[in-house]
Amino acid sequence: MNRPNSVILGLAYILGLLSTGLVDFSPQLNRWQEVVIRIVILSLITLLTTIFIRRFWWQSPPRKIWLMGGLIAIFAVVYLEIRTPYPAGNDISHLLKNNVVNSIEITGSIISEIRLNRRENLQFWLEVKEFSLKNLPTEKSTGKLYVTLPNLAENEVYPGQEITIKGLLYRPRRANNPNAFDFANYLARQGAFAGLKGEIIIDKKSPTWGIWQIRQRIVEAQIQGIGREKGTLLSSITLGRQAVNLPAKITDLFIKTGLAHILAASGFHVAILLGFVLTITRNLSPKQQFIIALTVLIIYGTLTGLQPSVLxxxxxxxxxxxxxxYNRQVNSLGSLLLAATIILLWQPLWIWNLGFQLSxxxxxxxIITVPLLKNKIDYFPNLIAEPIAISLAATLWTMPLLMFTFNSIALYNIPINIITTPLVTLISLGGVFTAFLGLIYPPLGSISASILYYPxxxxxQITTFFSLLPFSTYSTGKLSLGVMLIIYICLxxxxxxxxxxxxxxxxxxxxLTLILIPIIYQHLTLTQVTxxxxxxxxxxxxxxRGNTLLINGEEPATARYTVLPFLRQEGINQIQGAITVNNSAQFSTISESIPIKKTINLSQLEKFNLGEITGQLLEKNLFKFQVKNQSWLWIVNPKIPVNLSQEFSPLVLLWQGSNLDTQWLESxxxxxxxxxxxxxxxxxxNQLRKARIKTYWTGRDGAIQWTAKNGFQPFLINE
Structure with missing residues (x-):
């Protein structure tokens, strides 16, 4: 089969996988009904392509190739559905008839690295074998659990170890706010349908030998040489942050400036390693070079945990x-397509892995853009033109996906990547060298790692400098799937x-017009309360109309996981006013990313005006605000009796869900x-139903949005 035909068949498989996420069907359809609909759509596309392709591309491959491509795309849809994990009959998640099960003891094997989450608790994946409830007999079970555990000396555990852990079994929550992290969907993609908040380890067996010990030996040697902060950074650059417990503040710093790819083992690291190996073995025969380089690649891939980008x-x-x-020229584009096809045949669910997509x-x-860019800037010496072209090409092809996923861009991405490329190359080579020495003799690895302290x-220092520049991360708002696809077609x-x-x-x-027009239009016309x-x-x-008022949201976890994702989706880069009921509130988590022009304490507020937004504290416990003709009344503290001394009839009442005084409600x-x-x-x-008041509550409906055009819209669709 010739190369164009192979390309069509490989792309057909990948596009077939991608088609499963392009259209959402009615929730009333079951999964196989959705598969049948997708098969029908792909069959129609295949039929139309086969009939009409020659009219637009007279040198196109034979019709049988297009038919084979359609069949492969249909196979991809069915294959992905077969490989998509669902809970088995005796999965541990079936115990969750309610949302939680208290005081459960679960026995299983740890099947991942032990990580630290933002709260400094241990986090790992557990393959379940059996469980027991209170004094009941032990029962066999299966399934995979997302486990968190207090980071205590008695809770020290290792990959591959079998443990019995006591804690609270819970059902993961779906996203109930716009652009919030969907924890339930994340776990489901990993094949887990429940989480365990561990309290204590009841029993544990001796850990078995594993690759984690080699990795730990390398990391500890590098930390010993240059301290924990820089040691974990060096280990992350060398092995990828999936294999290292990198402090959250460093991770956030590199993400904010567009250097997150440095912390992920990727093609950049493999290319440096492969180039280094081929250079030092250049006097050997091609066969010997092949064996040595292949061995090194396999070892490196194993140490990094065979992440999609590394694979x-x-x-x-x-x-x-x-x-x-064999002394043959390799087609890089064909090699990329073949590698992607092999990976997705092995694990089709990685089609939705962001690391794989970005890689x-x-x-x-x-492959396809750097040569064109170098021709455009050929007046620069190659030493300068090369890093500029590489940084610009990688940014052009990854930025639309990053905007679609995170609703923001790192404005200084290109200059910081150009500046740091030589430095990162030096650190990466040094990291591999110190890792090799640390593996053989840890003190030698520590001494050699100390040389990399100043780089x-x-x-x-460079990353910190760029992160402190104004708008280092710029919120772009939600980029639609259609616009993203148009951008990639244009490129x-x-x-x-x-x-x-x-x-x-x-x-x-x-x-640029496609991206900017919706943003500008929204800022000029949108009136919305969320x-x-x-x-x-x-x-x-x-x-x-471009003004944003934030009421509450200063609590760090709420700000990070709820407020900031929403503000980025809305393309908000400045908050004109922030009101809080907490006297000590600083909104520090939010202001680190989005500047706040003015912070106001509610107890000191009499009247507030921000364009068409007005606010007034009627009583110590009642705050009235109005947007256009929509008046709202917020009961600040439900524990304090409500007493409205002046006549006021709000269109919307907002409170924290306790019972309301009937007479006051009627008034x-x-x-x-x-x-x-x-x-x-x-x-x-019942009280609100009798008063014929339309009622929403966030536990059932998720976030509630009001716009003048659409009225009230709950975020969650409830049957």
Whole structure:
């Protein structure tokens, strides 16, 4: 089979997998009904392509190739559904008839590295074998659990170890706020349908030998040489942060400045390692070079945990080594497609792995875009043109996906990558060398790691400097799937078609227009009130023609996981006013990412005006605000009796979900009531139903949004 036909068949498989996430069907359909609909759609596309392709591409491959491509795409849809994990009949998650099971003892084997989460608790995956409830007999079970455990000396555990752990079994929560992290969906993609909040380890067997011991030996040697902060950073650059407990503040710093790829073992690291090995073995025969380089790649891949990006790079590296062995030129684009196809045949669910997607796109950009960019800047010496072209190409091909996923961009991504490339190359080579020495003799590895202290310090200083610049992370708002696909089609046309390449500046202007027009239009016209689903005080975000008012949301976890993701989705880069009921609130977590112009304590507020947004403290416990013609009344503290001395009839009542005084409720008669609570009591529901007041509560409906055009919209769709 010739190369174009192979490309079509490989792309058909990948596009078939991608088609499973492009369209969402009605929740009333079961999974196999959705598969049948997708098969019908792909069959129609295949039929139309087979009939009409020759009219537009007279040199196209034979019709049988397009038919084979359609069949492969259909196979991909079915294969992905077969490989998608669902709970087995005796899965541990079936115990969760309610949302939690207290005091359960679960026995199983640890099947992952032991990580530290942001709260400094241990986190790992557990393969379940059996469980027991209170004094009941032990029962066999299966399944995979996401486990957290206090980081105590008696809770020290290792990968591969069998343990019995006591704790609280819980059902993971789905996202109940716009752009929030969907914990339930994340666990389901990993094949887990429940979590365990561990309290104590009841029993544990001796740990078995594993690769983790080699990895730990390397990491400890590097930490011993240059301290924990720089040691874990060096280990992360060398082995990837999936294999190292890197402090959250360093991870956040590199993500904020667009250098997160440095902390993930990827093609960059594999290319450096492979180049180094081939250089020092250049006097050996091609066969000996092949054996040595292949061995090194396998060892490195095993140490990093065979992450998708590393596996892709290793497969492409093996392809290059085979070309070297047989003295043949390897087609990089074909090698990339073959590597992606092999990986996705092995694990089709990785099609939705962000690391795999970014690795594939960045490599594609390097292969097809770097030569074009170098021709455009050939007036620079190659030493300067090369890093500029590489950074620009990788950024162009990954930025649309990052905007679609995170709703933000690192504005200084390109300059910081150009500046740090030589430094990162030096540190990566040094990291591999010190890892090798640390593996053989740890004190020698520690001494050699100390040489990298100042390069690492310089890297941290550069990253910190760029992170402190204004708008180092710029919120772009939600980029639609359609716009993202159009951008990638445009980039592909520029790279492969001369006519489009000659008009790249017009296409670039078209892409910018596609991105900017919706953002500008929203800022000029949007009037919206959002009540986020939170556990404590209501968090209210009011947007009106470019002005943003934030009420509450200063608690760090709420700010990081609920408020900031929403603000980025809305493309908000400055908050004009923030109101809090907490006298000591600083909004520090939010202000580190998005500047706040003015912070106001509610107890000191009499009247507030921000464009068409007005606010007034009526009583110590009642705050009134109005957006356009929509008036809201917020009961600040439900424990304090409500006493409204002046006549006021709000359209919307907002409170924390406790019972309301019936006479007071009848006197104000709101049209809509929003309770910020996980569970609204039956008495309160009956009370509001009798008063004929439309009621929402965040525990059932998730976040509640109001706009003048669409009225009230709950985030969660409830049957």
């Amino acid at each position: 892709r790079a290793i497969l492409m590296g093996i392809g290059a080594l085979i070309g070297l062995l 594939f796109l960045a490599t594609l950009g390097l 690492l310090e310089l890297l941290l 592909t046309l520029i790279c492969f078609n001369i006519w489009f390449r000659q008009r790249w500046h017009l296409i670039g202007l078209f892409i 009540v986020l689903a939170t556990k404590s005080q209501p968090v209210i975000i009011i947007q009106n 104000i008669r709101p049209q809509t009531a929003i309770a910020v609570t996980t569970n609204l009591s039956r008495n309160a529901r």
